[in-house]
Amino acid sequence: MQQYFHSVRLDEEKCKGCTNCIKHCPTEAIRVRKGKARIIEERCIDCGECIRICPNQAKLAITDCLEKLKDFKYTVALPAPSFYGQFKPEVTPSRVLSALLALGFHDVFEVALAAEAVSWAIRHYMEVCVDRPRPLISSACPAVVRLIQVRFPSLLEHIIPIESPMEIAGRMAREQACRKTGLEPDEIGTFFITPCPAKVTEVKQPSEGRSSVDGAISMAVVYGALLKRLEMPAPYPVAPRASGVGIGWGRAGGENEAIKAGSLLAVDGIHSVISVLEEIERGGLTDIDYLEAQACTGGCIGGPLVPQNPFVARVRMGNLVKLYSAGEPGDFPRDFDYYRLKTPIPARPALTLAKDPQVALARLEEAERICAELPGLDCGSCGSPSCRALAEDIVQGYARRSYCIFELRERLQQLAEEMVELAQKQPPAMGRDWKQTRDGGGETD
């Protein structure tokens, strides 16, 4: 079986085992053991919450580096829509795109352009497939898709079966590059400039066989490298092709603005997303046609690998959307099959206590019992996110009761009392009353 890849990792050197991160993880994927945070791989959805919360900067995202460009004859940069919002107003999208060429890419394909195409596909699907369960849920944020796979498997059928703008951008970029250069498809490297670790995982371990994107480079890294090149002359100037509709996808609410059909709901921030998904799970929100859901507060401009302050980026994005609102919709295939997800997204039952339901139920019962006996303070000192989670860890054999410092203290107290009692029993030579008898004698009480 393929090992599960996920992008978010721990820097062992920096981790102090402070337990700050364990409580913020939406899938309870982190435990602190031997003074270090461990991520339970199959539970991690790469939302990046732990990267944001870690006071020691010990959580990091594995991304590709710019060196990887050398592996291909011809490379295309795929800037995420949120990338446009990172620069001062005088740094126009055209300058940003041109500077990407100066950085070493041969060409640029805007993901915002693919986002316009995907907006069309979503509208089309909503019109044609009226019988699908409502609300349909966006497939654009991979952290949300993984969250549903792990925590809300019964909502998988709500996810709209359409590829994300990034995937579509990779595909369009490769086709365009093949036409331009006459090279073979695998001689062309497509590189997404990513705001988040979740997109890295989508590239490295997509839900379908292979991603159309060859690498994902951190937006912060590209931003740093690009600042120096903004003044350099580009091999040729690039004019942005995306209009405000596509650029707007980079911030919360932008996707819905681009769809503009039916009743739409937008939610951002992983914990808010969870509460809306819970509502849908218990049968609610059937009056909503489409749910835009983004793991990051503010949308992708709030991504963990984004350099600019998200509030500043939000204003800049808003201005760009207005500035480019008059743009003509781009040229893209009007064939729905081009955008359709080919295979259903599978569930990831990473939260069950055992594979066999009989065993799982027995463990569940045991966990309930243990949980009732634990102090219920959810202090995190045991290394598990809550008393409840510790009980679940214990029944699976991943933890012991003595990990609970309150239980440990109680036991130490008992032990201490016994020791005091023992200590009071002085030996006869130190003055204890002694009654001499023929067979050796004994203490008088």
Place this chain on the structure above:
Amino acid sequence: MQLKFQVKGMDFSRAGQAATKIKKALQLAGMDPATMRKAIIIAYEAEMNIVIHAYHGTLTANITPHKVEIIAEDVGPGIPDIPLAMQEGYSTAPPHIREMGFGAGMGLPNIKKSADELDIQSEVNKGTKLWAAVFNN
């Protein structure tokens, strides 16, 4: 295994919590997603019915590998005409509850749609007992 929760009438701040706990248990037990979904809808609607209509009651889940039973028992006004209450949109919830977005008269119909087996017994001015089962395939 059995989970049992007390539910108070009109306590909207905690409404839905029992259903959420039942969901978590079903997930830990590795129930099929479809079973989970049906059981959650039943548990939630049954819990809300107690909150909206009754004085107090209990929500119970009996979980086995093959079946989930949800039982809601309440002390309350009871349902005078069960077939009528089963009709979509029929509601006896007072206007102030409806203004909160609850009591749209979909509770029982939703339960009926999700349950593989259903039994409702009610006595006016005494209370209601709802029993629903979902089979886990």
